Amino acid sequence: MSYIGDIINGSKTLLTGMSITGNYFFKNLFTRKDVITQLYPDNMNELKMFDRFKGEVIMFHDENNQHKCDACTNCEIICPNGSIEIVWERVADPETGKNKKVLLNHIYHLEMCTMCGLCIEVCPADAIGWGQDFHHVTRDRADLTKVLNKPGSSIMPGVKEKK
Ligand code: SF4
Numbered sequence: 001m002s003y004i005g006d007i008i009n010g011s012k013t014l015l016t017g018m019s020i021t022g023n024y025f026f027k028n029l030f031t032r033k034d035v036i037t038q039l040y041p042d043n044m045n046e047l048k049m050f051d052r053f054k055g056e057v058i059m060f061h062d063e064n065n066q067h068k069c070d071a072c073t074n075c076e077i078i079c080p081n082g083s084i085e086i087v088w089e090r091v092a093d094p095e096t097g098k099n100k101k102v103l104l105n106h107i108y109h110l111e112m113c114t115m116c117g118l119c120i121e122v123c124p125a126d127a128i129g130w131g132q133d134f135h136h137v138t139r140d141r142a143d144l145t146k147v148l149n150k151p152g153s154s155i156m157p158g159v160k161e162k163k
């Protein structure tokens with residue numbers, strides 16, 4: 001194709017793109033109908049991400065600060081890049097006298113997580129899921145290592161702890 005032809009084609013493409021943008025801009029200038037642009041960070045307090053958004057892995061807790069993690073370590077084992085460490089101990093059950101596994105810390109390295117979701121899929125208790133927070137910028141890498149079970153939390157009654 002000739003040099004002139006390239007210029008004509010390029011101009012046509014440019015005008016097509018500009019006409020779509022212009023049409024969208026003027027059509028919605030006053031009504032703001034169908035406008036989906038987010039005024040971030042001005043809207044930080046109201047901003048709600050889509051339900052399917054994967055911001056980070058979190059552990060669910062109820063109003064009594066109880067979770068469903070029985071320290072089975074499935075998530076730790078399946079994570080392809082070692083982003084999860086389950087720290088647990090065995091304690092004697094006061095009722096039965098038998099030892100059982102108790103979660104101490106569910107450690108999550110957000111800085112290594114690729115958001116593949118395998119840990120969430122493999123969790124038999126649905127103890128973990130996606131959180132929508134995406135404000136993870138920090139100057140200290142250590143800030144991205146999180147303990148997912150909240151301080152003072154315990155396992156919900158009825159969730160079978162591993163022996
Ligand atoms: S989402 Fe994937 S990479 Fe991230 S902690 Fe879970 S298994 Fe590991």
Ligand code: SF4
Nearest residue numbers: 069070072073075123
């Ligand atoms: S979060 Fe789920 S998979 Fe991971 S240790 Fe706890 S119960 Fe097991």
